Amino acid sequence: MGAALEELGEMMRRYVGLTVAAVALGPISPTLAQETHAQAATPPASANQQAQSNSQTVGAELPSVVVVAPKKVATSKPKSRKPKRNAPTGLKAATSKPVAPQSVSSPDSGNDDAVSAATILPPPGTLITAQTGTQATTVTNARNIIPTHGATLTDTLDQQPGIAGSTFAPGANRPILRGLDNNRVRIQENGIATGDVSDISEDHAFPVDPYSADSVTVLRGPSTIRYGSQAIGGVVSAENQRIPTYIPYGGFTGQITGGLSSVDNGRDGAFKATAGSQGFAIHADGFARHADNYDTPEGRQENSFLDSRGASIGGSFIGRDGFLGVSYTRFDSLYAVPGIEAAEEKSRIDMGQDKINAKGEWRAPEMGIAAVRGWFGWTNYAHNELVFEADEGSDAVGSRFTNRYTEGRAEIETVPFATAFGALTSTAGIQISNRQLAGISFEGDNLLEPNTTDSIGGYLFEELRLTPALRLQASGRVENDNVSGSMYADIMNPLPDSLVAERKSFTPVSGSLGLLYDLPHGIVARLTGTYAERAPVAQELFSKGAHEATETFEIGNPDIGIETSKSIEFGFNKAVGRWRFDSSFYYAKFDGYIFRDFTGAKCDDTIASCGSGSELDQVIFNQRDATFYGVELATEYDVAQIWNGIWGVSAQYDFVHAEFSNGEYVPRMPPHRIGGGLYYRDDAWQAKVSSLYAFNQNDIAPHETPTAGYTLVNAEISYTMTLNGEGGIAPKLIIGLKGENLLNEDIRSSASFKKDEVLQPGANARLFGTLVY
Numbered sequence: 001m002g003a004a005l006e007e008l009g010e011m012m013r014r015y016v017g018l019t020v021a022a023v024a025l026g027p028i029s030p031t032l033a034q035e036t037h038a039q040a041a042t043p044p045a046s047a048n049q050q051a052q053s054n055s056q057t058v059g060a061e062l063p064s065v066v067v068v069a070p071k072k073v074a075t076s077k078p079k080s081r082k083p084k085r086n087a088p089t090g091l092k093a094a095t096s097k098p099v100a101p102q103s104v105s106s107p108d109s110g111n112d113d114a115v116s117a118a119t120i121l122p123p124p125g126t127l128i129t130a131q132t133g134t135q136a137t138t139v140t141n142a143r144n145i146i147p148t149h150g151a152t153l154t155d156t157l158d159q160q161p162g163i164a165g166s167t168f169a170p171g172a173n174r175p176i177l178r179g180l181d182n183n184r185v186r187i188q189e190n191g192i193a194t195g196d197v198s199d200i201s202e203d204h205a206f207p208v209d210p211y212s213a214d215s216v217t218v219l220r221g222p223s224t225i226r227y228g229s230q231a232i233g234g235v236v237s238a239e240n241q242r243i244p245t246y247i248p249y250g251g252f253t254g255q256i257t258g259g260l261s262s263v264d265n266g267r268d269g270a271f272k273a274t275a276g277s278q279g280f281a282i283h284a285d286g287f288a289r290h291a292d293n294y295d296t297p298e299g300r301q302e303n304s305f306l307d308s309r310g311a312s313i314g315g316s317f318i319g320r321d322g323f324l325g326v327s328y329t330r331f332d333s334l335y336a337v338p339g340i341e342a343a344e345e346k347s348r349i350d351m352g353q354d355k356i357n358a359k360g361e362w363r364a365p366e367m368g369i370a371a372v373r374g375w376f377g378w379t380n381y382a383h384n385e386l387v388f389e390a391d392e393g394s395d396a397v398g399s400r401f402t403n404r405y406t407e408g409r410a411e412i413e414t415v416p417f418a419t420a421f422g423a424l425t426s427t428a429g430i431q432i433s434n435r436q437l438a439g440i441s442f443e444g445d446n447l448l449e450p451n452t453t454d455s456i457g458g459y460l461f462e463e464l465r466l467t468p469a470l471r472l473q474a475s476g477r478v479e480n481d482n483v484s485g486s487m488y489a490d491i492m493n494p495l496p497d498s499l500v501a502e503r504k505s506f507t508p509v510s511g512s513l514g515l516l517y518d519l520p521h522g523i524v525a526r527l528t529g530t531y532a533e534r535a536p537v538a539q540e541l542f543s544k545g546a547h548e549a550t551e552t553f554e555i556g557n558p559d560i561g562i563e564t565s566k567s568i569e570f571g572f573n574k575a576v577g578r579w580r581f582d583s584s585f586y587y588a589k590f591d592g593y594i595f596r597d598f599t600g601a602k603c604d605d606t607i608a609s610c611g612s613g614s615e616l617d618q619v620i621f622n623q624r625d626a627t628f629y630g631v632e633l634a635t636e637y638d639v640a641q642i643w644n645g646i647w648g649v650s651a652q653y654d655f656v657h658a659e660f661s662n663g664e665y666v667p668r669m670p671p672h673r674i675g676g677g678l679y680y681r682d683d684a685w686q687a688k689v690s691s692l693y694a695f696n697q698n699d700i701a702p703h704e705t706p707t708a709g710y711t712l713v714n715a716e717i718s719y720t721m722t723l724n725g726e727g728g729i730a731p732k733l734i735i736g737l738k739g740e741n742l743l744n745e746d747i748r749s750s751a752s753f754k755k756d757e758v759l760q761p762g763a764n765a766r767l768f769g770t771l772v773y
Contacts, residue, residue, distance in 0.1 A: 128582050128636055130575035135221035135528075136584045136632065138163065145210045147716055147738040149261045149766050151289055151306055151335075153187075153210055153238060159692055159712070161632035161654035162584070163218060164670035167749040167760060168202040168549070170264075170291060171306040171335025171349070176751055177220050178586070178630055179656040179669050180233030183537050183594075188227070189213075189238045190327075192357055193433070195379030195405035199230075200439065200448075200539050202753055203549035204383070204401070207331035207353045209310055211257060211270035211287040213238040220584075221512075221528060221569055225477045226459055228431060229508040229534040232565055243325035243359050244274055244281035244316040251277050254773045263740075263764035264294035264304075279318055283327070286311035293336075296759035297744050303343035304758075308333035314357075322371075324360035331355070337549065338758045347548075351383030370413040370425070379405045385548075398548070399441045401448075407433040411459075419464070427461040431479075437538055439545070444605025447545035447554065449499070451485030451538040469518040476511040481535040485542035487558050491620065494544065494555060494607050502558050504541060508533035522577055527570045534563040540594055540621045546605045550753045552596065553603035553616040560623050564591040581635035590626040595666070597622035598703050617703070626666055630656035636679075645682025650690070652676065657699070667701035668751045670694075671709065687717040697750035707750035713742045718768075731773040740764040 129139045138160050148156045154173040158165035164176040177185050182199045187206050198206040217237045224231040258269035268289035275282055288309040293300050309332055316325025330353070337347040358376040363369065381403040389396045411429030418424075433455045439448035457479030464472045484503045488494035514528035543556040567588035574581050596619040604613035631654060638648040653674045658666035677690030690713070697707040718736025740763070741747065747760040 128575050128580040135219050135223040138218040141215045147768050161634050161652050166202040167752045169337050172203050172205040174198050175236050177234035179658045184233030186227050186231035187236045191375040192377030192407050196381050197401045197403050201549050203337050208238050209287050214240045225475050225510045232532050232534045242312045242314045242327040244283050247276035247281050257770045259768040261766045263761045264291040266291035282315040284313045294761045296762045297746050301338050303336040304338040306335035322362035326358040329355040339754050340757050346388035348386045349383050353381040355379045365415050370415045372412045375409045377407045401439045404436040422465045425463045429459050431457045445545040449486040453483045455481045471516040473514045479508050481506045487542045496608050506535035508535050523574045530567045532565045536560050552619045555620045557621040563594050578638040584632040587629040592623040593626040625661040628658045647680045650677050665699045665701050671697040689715040710745045710747045715739045733771050735769045738766045
């Protein structure tokens with residue numbers, strides 16, 4: 001913290017200079033698409049909630065974008081359950097018609113909070129998300145995903161407060177939430193975990209392309225209990241219409257999207273289409289993207305290209321009381337791994353996944369049931385890690401990872417009912433999963449012998465409205481995890497032929513208690529205490545081989561136990577009116593935090609070489625108490641009406657501090673960051689310019705090196721035009737240009753294993769467009 005404060009003066013001088021330059025640009029300060037104040041809490045939203053969000057969309061917003069809505073399910077029913085002839089049916093039919101652009105009211109109307117949220121919406125981006133639960137929530141919609149350069153969802157999120165990325169490769173960038181990643185952050189699509197192996201290593205990608213997401217919700221805090229002990233650090237949830245939840249107005253909706261990037265000669269494109277009638281809807285989508293090796297301020301970053309493609313098809317039966325659907329998705333990606341040795345060997349990862357998902361919802365408020373929801377997913381994932389053998393003149397497979405994953409979740413939510421203390425709403429659920437994982441090496445010892453993890457958990461959420469302004473939220477979860485694999489008989493003396501079968505069983509228990517209080521002027525205060533336990537996973541228990549990506553030889557530890565976190569968090573949120581803000585302050589104490597402990601020994605590709613090897617650092621998974629604390633701040637202010645719209649300013653700040661009980665720093669922590677910008681929006685034009693300064697990171701673990709600070713400047717402008725259409729639906733065309741890292745700064749990520757070898761992309765211009773029907 002002291003080092004950060006010493007740099008504050010120099011950073012502020014740089015930042016003020018950039019802001020003055022931005023002000024001189026006048027009206028070309030950007031914003032992205034507009035989101036409703038109803039965004040929020042727990043993904044995935046019901047179809048009826050998504051319909052309500054869509055009906056509030058205004059301006060240049062994409063009609064097909066679904067903003068995650070509050071968890072509550074509407075309980076009102078139509079007077080007649082008999083649909084009119086030829087009328088669109090389904091949960092969303094009456095509200096999915098594109099809304100005509102509305103004029104933006106002047107913020108100079110006198111009363112900040114008297115301005116309707118329907119006429120003054122939060123600037124798209126968005127830094128501010130309405131908080132209807134005790135968890136910190138960030139929502140990003142498709143309009144903000146499309147302009148951003150990058151092949152992963154993390155590329156669209158990692159400039160938000162509290163969110164960073166592992167930045168290992170252009171095709172592999174896993175989210176880091178409040179300094180926690182891998183086995184502590186769950187990535188899911190439509191409520192089901194992605195079923196990949198990205199939690200094992202930073203060079204492994206997760207198979208969700210940004211173009212496939214209509215919205216992405218990031219959760220930090222107590223609501224993650226709903227998704228299992230491996231979500232102790234947070235949840236990144238992608239939502240889309242691969243399983244349709246409504247029949248489109250007019251029977252059809254479609255979207256075509258594409259982009260070009262200068263920094264890597266990148267080109268990408270995608271389509272989405274949903275059609276339906278008479279209670280049935282079908283959806284199809286596909287994408288393809290290609291990028292060459294990217295440029296940096298110091299020249300070309302060798303071995304940094306990628307090629308990926310995918311497609312999905314799904315269908316649903318849709319009625320007035322719910323829906324039931326299924327989808328199939330195929331994802332393929334070939335991407336290179338940058339780095340000195342990796343570039344020499346032309347290291348690449350060739351991955352593919354088949355996935356079947358199903359979900360449904362049924363509502364019966366007359367029976368006291370707000371909703372019964374269910375999710376199911378089955379995935380078959382595999383990737384080969386390729387190197388080029390110069391002697392043979394061909395590629396060779398160095399290792400192969402496979403994962404078969406099955407998950408099912410079901411929950412029931414009651415309608416609010418009266419108690420002596422106030423209206424009570426209850427949600428109870430169950431989650432079951434099976435994971436069959438293996439990491440086979442063809443050059444040395446296997447990193448992971450075939451292993452199996454079976455998990456079953458139950459959870460309960462309660463919300464009690466004590467007064468019109470005060471809500472009490474409580475949750476709890478009990479889970480049982482059984483992990484079967486093979487490990488050395490003695491990890492302190494791991495002999496090559498001493499593998500024995502192991503079966504470990506854990507029962508993590510978690511709970512949270514929180515208060516939400518509605519203050520005047522639309523401000524919501526939240527206070528939460530959480531006790532959460534995480535069971536060790538197979539790679540932490542049974543790893544026993546070389547990990548070339550991180551240049552380590554990893555040895556699991558079957559003696560480690562449950563990791564426990566005790567945390568407290570409070571925050572304030574205001575998501576409507578001229579001035580909007582969100583703040584979170586958190587403190588977490590980990591008992592038995594699981595980490596890679598460097599032993600000081602060197603290994604090659606086999607356990608027998610440890611102690612006499614020279615290529616890889618030996619690490620053993622171990623446990624140690626640790627403390628995390630941090631702050632996340634974001635604010636936006638609509639300054640005044642100008643031209644045909646509104647211009648305003650934004651600002652943000654975040655940091656996380658993590659330290660072990662022995663005084664050493666937890667490795668790979670993101671730095672302090674501060675930033676801000678200007679924006680403009682009207683019915684046709686949206687624009688913004690922003691600057692984000694990352695401080696030097698000198699709070700490092702013993703085996704790490706410091707990371708220099710940098711200033712990231714981005715700018716964006718887009719224009720929306722309405723085209724001539726038929727049947728009352730007018731297609732919209734959105735075209736835009738975004739500049740990224742405009743100062744062409746040397747950017748090295750302190751959270752990256754390859755930060756000393758690999759620079760992030762330099763200055764980039766991205767041209768993008770979207771046609772929505």
